[in-house]
Amino acid sequence: MINTIIFDFNGTMFFDGRIQKESWGEFLKEEFTRIMTESEFEKHVAGRNNRDTLEYYSGRKISDEELEVLTNKKEQIYRDMCLSRPKEFHLVDGLTDFLSVCLKNGIKLNIATASERPNVEFFFKHLDLEKWFDVESVSLNDGTLPGKPAPDMFLRAIENIDSSPYNSAIFEDSVSGIQAANSANVGKVILVEDPDLDVVNMPSNLRADEAIQNYFRVSETLMKRK
Structure with a gap:
């Protein structure tokens, strides 16, 4: 039972799929000058933690301090998008x-x-x-x-x-x-x-x-x- x-x-x-994609897309373009593909979103973003995603796009291991800085930057973009779209x-x-x-x-x-x-x-x-x-x-x-x-x-x-x-x-x-x-x-x-x-x-x-x-x-x- x-x-x-x-x-x-x-x-x-x-x-929040659209918000997630748009916030990650904006962040990755600004931070790594990378364009996220649909396949990358499914494999390396959706359901993954931020360390996994950020190390994939940076192509290297990142320190805890850098992880915190990058995560805060990305998640602030995400939270701002959420609050700007009450219908979603x-x-x-x-x-x-x-x-x-x-x-x-x-x-x-x-x-x-x-x-x-x-x-x-x-x-x-x-x-x-x-x-x-x-x-x-x-x-x-x-x-x-x-x-x-x-x-x-x-x-x-x-x-x-x-x-x-x-x-x-x-x-x-x-x-x-x-x-x-x-x-x-x-x-x-x-x-x-x-x-x-x-x-x-x-x-x-x-x-x-x-x-x-x-x-x-x-x-x-x-x-x-x-």
Whole structure:
């Protein structure tokens, strides 16, 4: 029986694919004079932590100090874009009701995200996430865990709320995130698709038990382990 749900955030709870692409594109052009391709976004940006992405584009290892400077610069561009687009900056349709139903039925909730703490606090502040989640339990990019496709961030999110992979469902939108969910050996893996973006080219060897584009009709089977 599924009694725990773990969400990736970006692209799963908030459809920010266009904002992510535009903010990364603007940053990479300014910082590295690089033009990001769609293939690079899927392989080296979506679902990845900033160190992985920045070392790919710089072509070298970067220090912790440089990582902090570059990350702050990129994420400020991203946050400014979010606030300038209120019609886009909101939780996915149907999600708030779904989260409330989960809590009413005793389903544990948590987030596992490649975002750093400043972005997580930004989301909590502007999207009222404290109604459903404890920010101190969130598994985020604090530099202590490998990024996706390693399963560690999901496993920490599950452990932080005293649950187990067997009883957990993971909601993800990226290839690297689905890989991580598969490696975590959780009970359910749900692919969330942004209807305004191209369908993600998901490898056939990865398991996704269901695909959704909103949370209005999330089936009851998500609460049950097949």
